[in-house]
Amino acid sequence: MIRLQHVSKMYETGNRAVRDISLDIKDGEFVFISGKSGSGKSTLFKLITRELLPTEGSIEVNGSDLLTMRRRDIPRYRRTLGVIFQDFRLLNDRNVFENIAFAQRVIGASPREIRENVPKMLQLTGLSSKYKYLPKQLSGGEQQRVAIARALVNSPSVILADEPTGNLDEANSREIMGLLEDINKRGTTVIVITHSREIIQQMKKRVIMMDKGHIISDQQPEARDPEQGIRPMPVRDGGERQEHRSRRSRGREA
Amino acid sequence: MKLNTFFYCTKQGLKNIGRNILFSMASIATVAACIFLFCLFFAIISNVQHIVTEAETTVGITVFFNEDAGEAEKKAIYEAIEAQGGIKEIRYTSAEEAWESFKDEYFGDKSEELAEAFADDNPLASSDNYEIFLNDIENQQSMVEYIRTLPGVREVNYANALVSALKGINRVIYILSAVIITVLFAVSIFLISNTISVAAAFRKRENEIMKLIGATNFMIRAPFVVEGVMIGFFGALIPLTAMYFIYRRATTFLLTQVLAAGTTVSVSNLFQLIPIREIFPQMVIVGLILGVGMGFVVSFFTIRKHLKV
Numbered sequence: 001m002i003r004l005q006h007v008s009k010m011y012e013t014g015n016r017a018v019r020d021i022s023l024d025i026k027d028g029e030f031v032f033i034s035g036k037s038g039s040g041k042s043t044l045f046k047l048i049t050r051e052l053l054p055t056e057g058s059i060e061v062n063g064s065d066l067l068t069m070r071r072r073d074i075p076r077y078r079r080t081l082g083v084i085f086q087d088f089r090l091l092n093d094r095n096v097f098e099n100i101a102f103a104q105r106v107i108g109a110s111p112r113e114i115r116e117n118v119p120k121m122l123q124l125t126g127l128s129s130k131y132k133y134l135p136k137q138l139s140g141g142e143q144q145r146v147a148i149a150r151a152l153v154n155s156p157s158v159i160l161a162d163e164p165t166g167n168l169d170e171a172n173s174r175e176i177m178g179l180l181e182d183i184n185k186r187g188t189t190v191i192v193i194t195h196s197r198e199i200i201q202q203m204k205k206r207v208i209m210m211d212k213g214h215i216i217s218d219q220q221p222e223a224r225d226p227e228q229g230i231r232p233m234p235v236r237d238g239g240e241r242q243e244h245r246s247r248r249s250r251g252r253e254a
Numbered sequence: 255m256k257l258n259t260f261f262y263c264t265k266q267g268l269k270n271i272g273r274n275i276l277f278s279m280a281s282i283a284t285v286a287a288c289i290f291l292f293c294l295f296f297a298i299i300s301n302v303q304h305i306v307t308e309a310e311t312t313v314g315i316t317v318f319f320n321e322d323a324g325e326a327e328k329k330a331i332y333e334a335i336e337a338q339g340g341i342k343e344i345r346y347t348s349a350e351e352a353w354e355s356f357k358d359e360y361f362g363d364k365s366e367e368l369a370e371a372f373a374d375d376n377p378l379a380s381s382d383n384y385e386i387f388l389n390d391i392e393n394q395q396s397m398v399e400y401i402r403t404l405p406g407v408r409e410v411n412y413a414n415a416l417v418s419a420l421k422g423i424n425r426v427i428y429i430l431s432a433v434i435i436t437v438l439f440a441v442s443i444f445l446i447s448n449t450i451s452v453a454a455a456f457r458k459r460e461n462e463i464m465k466l467i468g469a470t471n472f473m474i475r476a477p478f479v480v481e482g483v484m485i486g487f488f489g490a491l492i493p494l495t496a497m498y499f500i501y502r503r504a505t506t507f508l509l510t511q512v513l514a515a516g517t518t519v520s521v522s523n524l525f526q527l528i529p530i531r532e533i534f535p536q537m538v539i540v541g542l543i544l545g546v547g548m549g550f551v552v553s554f555f556t557i558r559k560h561l562k563v
Contacts (some may be wrong), residue, residue: 049466072470079468089463106469108259154467 001027002048002158002189007057008213009043017043018054019213025191027157030184032200033193035210041193044210045162048191049081050074062157079107082151082159082188086166088143090135096122096146097131103150121149125179141172148179158189165196177203259473267480270453277449278485284445285489285548288438289541293497295431296537302424304528306391309416314345314387315394317401318409321380327406328384334404335386338397342387349382391421439548446485446552450478454560461561475557482553483546490545494538502530 002025009018018040025031033041046052047059050066059066064077090099100121104114122128125145135143144164151159161180165173177192177199184190194200200207204221271278317335319328332344347355386401388394394412401410454461457477464474505527527533 051466075468075470075473077468078466081468083466089459091460091463102463103467105258105262106464106467106473108256108473110256110258150467 001025001060001062002191003058003060004047005058005060007047007054007059009040009047009052010055017213018047021057021213021215023208023215023218025189027189028184028187030181030190030203030205031192032203032205032207033191033210034195034197034200034207035216038212039210040213041210042162043213045160045193048158048160049083050077075107079154080157082148082154082156084144084147084151084159084161084164086163088135088140088147088167090143090146090150092135095132095134096127096138099135099146100149100153103153107154109154117153118149121153124152124182125149139172140168141175144168144172144176145179148176148183152183152188156188158191159183161190161192163193163195165194165199170198173199174202259476263473263476264480266477267484270457270477270481271484273456274449274452277445277452278481281442281445281449281485282489282492284438284442285486285545286492288435288442289490289545290493290496291431291438292435292544293493293537293541295427295435296540297497297501297533298427299424299431300533300536301527302420302427306420306424309391309420314343314385314412315398315401316411317384317386317407318381318411319383320406320408323406323408331401331404331406332384335384335397335401338400340389340393340397342389343385345385345387347383347385349380352381352383442489442548443552446482446549447556449485450482450553450556451560453478453481454557471561474561475554478557479550479553482549482556484549485553486545486547486549487542488545489549490541494541497537497541498530498534501527501534505530 002023004021004023007018007021008016010016017038021040021044033044035041043052047054047066048061050069053067061077062080064073066077069077091102094102097118100118101114104117109117119128119131122131125148127142127145127149130138130142135146138146144167148159148164159180164180165176168176173196180190180192181203206218206220208215209217209219317331319331323331332346335341335344386397388397398410398412401407461474508527
């Protein structure tokens with residue numbers, strides 16, 4: 001269970017990225033978080049991963065209060081999350097197997113656990129035949145599948161995906177979303193931040209819309225008009241998306 | 255810490271060294287130069303100190319008595335000196351022993367022939383004396399001054415010039431080495447810190463991923479600390495190996511030179527270097543603590559600064 005109550009986040013620059021957000025995400029739910037650039041989606045992502053602390057309000061994930069959590073407990077908390085990014089964030093000097101095993105190694109898993117778990121993830125993501133490939137030898141969709149396998153290998157209870165299809169074509173995007181849906185069916189909570197209206201409409205899942213730091217709608221699929229889909233969003237071209245990406249990466253660098 | 259975590263961190267640390275080999279080599283070379291000079295000065299200072307100690311034990315204060323001084327007066331002098339404290343040993347040398355010692359030292363193998371002329375007339379008849387050895391050579395001057403005030407004392411001899419010279423040399427070496435080593439330490443710290451910073455920049459992406467998938471601070475920092483420790487270790491190992499061979503040769507060379515110069519046995523003993531089996535274990539301990547310690551501390555604080563995990 002993820003519970004945010006009256007959460008606000010103001011950066012040191014004075015920018016108020018998230019304003020008085022309250023929401024509940026139940027265990028095993030599949031939720032989309034959508035909105036324009038600068039709507040506060042990425043800040044929300046970072047608040048849940050405990051990269052940022054809210055200025056006001058409280059965040060509780062699986063019974064842990066992120067505000068009062070001690071620094072030394074953060075790594076243990078993060079092991080209950082699996083994070084996926086638009087730019088995959090794979091280690092380019094290591095092959096597929098090593099990229100997935102990396103997530104296990106850094107939490108001190110034994111070689112036996114690695115030998116058992118990594119092949120399972122390779123099978124789940126359909127990469128068994130490519131375990132020796134380096135990331136640059138794979139397509140975008142395959143690279144994202146490696147990132148998903150890496151996120152899953154430590155058996156997290158929540159998967160957080162930030163624009164997982166942002167760098168992929170339509171076919172690969174569908175494939176990745178199908179994979180995330182399969183993972184969700186196994187009981188893992190999945191939270192996907194996305195711009196793609198097509199994907200949101202196809203998936204028929206709960207959608208939280210954000211704008212200027214506020215939640216402007218939170219709709220279950222059955223509540224949406226099947227003809228209209230979700231509330232129309234401004235049409236975005238490639239340039240706008242690129243601008244959004246670079247702003248996010250600047251934020252991370254800062 | 256689990257064994258596989260230890261191996262993982264060690265492997266990653268070694269990989270870091272390989273990734274920026276030039277920086278690592280520069281750091282190792284500077285640490286090596288620093289520890290080599292440290293060991294060199296350590297050896298010189300230890301040996302000068304050793305010579306001073308030898309001088310303290312072999313060259314004492316010699317107290318000669320007035321010709322008319324009786325046994326009671328000599329005993330009173332003995333007790334007065336002993337009462338001052340800080341005395342290692344007071345040795346009485348009779349006139350006969352002094353004459354025998356003189357004959358051995360100056361007449362050598364022909365002592366009996368040359369001494370025959372003196373027959374029963376001991377030329378050192380009134381040279382019985384106390385030889386006094388102090389615990390701390392620093393007190394020598396004040397002790398000499400005190401003894402001169404005692405009744406029945408004719409003359410006081412002591413090796414003031416030698417000890418002062420040795421102490422002076424030691425002080426100069428000490429200051430010189432402190433300055434050079436401080437500069438080299440500063441350069442070493444700067445270079446190790448730079449190497450670790452470069453490694454941190456290389457692994458920025460990896461560290462970000464590690465952070466997000468739940469790696470502990472220890473797990474993220476450990477490879478960098480391993481890298482620093484390895485730089486320090488190799489930086490110490492190289493000069494220690496070099497020092498072992500150099501010191502061994504120097505010991506033999508100096509002894510050969512001193513003996514070839516025809517000095518007496520007591521003087522040659524004075525200028526013998528500390529045996530390598532005594533000094534080298536100390537050098538190894540100090541060198542490794544310095545190298546590994548410096549690598550550990552510098553890398554630990556550098557990576558703390560770079561990785562806000």
